[in-house]
Amino acid sequence: MSKQVLLTGVAGFAGAHTLQHFLENTDWHITGIDSLEHAGRIERINQVLAKRDDFNERFTFIKQDLAENSTLLLDTHHDYIINMASESHVDRSITDPLPFVQNNVNLTLNMLELARQQKPRAFIQISTDEVYGPMYNTPFKEWDTLIPSNPYSASKAAQEMLAISYWRTYDVPVVVTNCMNMIGEMQDPEKYLPKVMQQIEQGSMVTIHGEEGNIGTRSYLHARNHADALLFILTMTGAPSMYGETTKPDKYHIAGDEQLDNLDMAQRIAGAMGRSLDYKFVDAHSDRPGHDMHYGLDGSKLLSLGWEPPLNFEESLERTVEWTMQHKEWLQ
Numbered sequence: 001m002s003k004q005v006l007l008t009g010v011a012g013f014a015g016a017h018t019l020q021h022f023l024e025n026t027d028w029h030i031t032g033i034d035s036l037e038h039a040g041r042i043e044r045i046n047q048v049l050a051k052r053d054d055f056n057e058r059f060t061f062i063k064q065d066l067a068e069n070s071t072l073l074l075d076t077h078h079d080y081i082i083n084m085a086s087e088s089h090v091d092r093s094i095t096d097p098l099p100f101v102q103n104n105v106n107l108t109l110n111m112l113e114l115a116r117q118q119k120p121r122a123f124i125q126i127s128t129d130e131v132y133g134p135m136y137n138t139p140f141k142e143w144d145t146l147i148p149s150n151p152y153s154a155s156k157a158a159q160e161m162l163a164i165s166y167w168r169t170y171d172v173p174v175v176v177t178n179c180m181n182m183i184g185e186m187q188d189p190e191k192y193l194p195k196v197m198q199q200i201e202q203g204s205m206v207t208i209h210g211e212e213g214n215i216g217t218r219s220y221l222h223a224r225n226h227a228d229a230l231l232f233i234l235t236m237t238g239a240p241s242m243y244g245e246t247t248k249p250d251k252y253h254i255a256g257d258e259q260l261d262n263l264d265m266a267q268r269i270a271g272a273m274g275r276s277l278d279y280k281f282v283d284a285h286s287d288r289p290g291h292d293m294h295y296g297l298d299g300s301k302l303l304s305l306g307w308e309p310p311l312n313f314e315e316s317l318e319r320t321v322e323w324t325m326q327h328k329e330w331l332q
């Protein structure tokens with residue numbers, strides 16, 4: 001039978017990709033909530049809905065600030081709740097931490113309260129690799145210690161902790177996912193890939209954090225892969241917190257297939273644009289205190305359960321750069 005899904009942050013970058021992927025690959029109905037006053041853009045939703053006539057019939061949009069409403073009353077029961085809404089810009093969390101952290105904590109509390117009333121089959125709390133702090137040698141595994149470096153990462157760790165407490169106290173079937181850096185169409189121009197593309201387009205120097213021999217590294221995955229991993233988690237059988245008793249809720253890392261340094265990534269972006277790269281190194285710590293040099297997640301748990309990422313890194317990059325070159329308004 002068709003399922004009801006509640007997706008918060010639907011007008012955000014990853015939210016819109018999740019909406020599209022779920023509409024394309026299921027017959028489910030999606031209710032999407034977004035304030036449109038944070039980083040959400042209604043154009044993202046419109047682009048998705050324009051892809052197929054029947055998408056409109058399986059989608060309901062609610063404009064609401066989830067942090068303000070202490071109780072969210074929804075008549076429809078939801079089988080799955082995906083809490084993706086968050087303020088997500090690290091720099092903004094550093095310049096003005098109070099409203100930023102309050103937003104991420106309050107909206108999660110409100111969604112968990114809703115889940116407590118609605119008793120969904122699963123509540124997915126979307127989190128990030130940044131909650132672990134910097135990676136030194138080996139990538140983090142699920143349930144490694146969280147040592148966040150900046151208020152954004154701390155607010156995501158707080159979301160995880162609240163969700164886990166609702167799992168233990170109220171039996172909310174929580175699943176926590178941690179993801180690495182996403183790329184894809186319609187990304188906010190403040191993020192690394194569109195920012196590098198913008199600098200290359202303008203003919204300016206691309207700033208690389210670090211120095212020769214010590215450059216920051218990350219892995220990247222397409223937002224569609226992230227959406228596909230969520231769908232896999234919701235539809236696989238035997239996920240413990242949804243189907244039985246364990247000592248912890250489910251937690252899964254969603255990782256990319258290549259760990260790249262920031263210079264390598266900028267060079268690959270320039271290559272995909274058919275352009276050359278002018279760059280300069282800047283000291284990472286003085287330029288961006290609170291930012292971590294290396295992030296890394298071990299994604300083997302999800303792969304061992306049978307998840308196959310739809311796109312590899314090369315395809316993800318090419319698709320993203322090609323689309324963005326054809327839609328340069330998204331670089332503004």
Ligand SMILES: NC(=O)c1ccc[n+]([C@@H]2O[C@H](COP(=O)([O-])OP(=O)(O)OC[C@H]3O[C@@H](n4cnc5c(N)ncnc54)[C@H](O)[C@@H]3O)[C@@H](O)[C@H]2O)c1
Nearest residue numbers: 009011012013014035038039040066067085086128181182
């Ligand atoms: N983009 C990445 O690389 C990345 C990596 C790891 C984890 N994540 C996580 O994935 C999620 C989505 O990230 P994104 O890149 O799409 O971010 P985004 O900023 O594009 O989207 C977040 C959405 O949440 C909405 N929102 C924020 N506060 C709200 C509130 N109080 N009420 C209603 N809506 C609100 C915003 O309007 C926006 O549409 C976030 O939880 C983020 O922490 C993102």
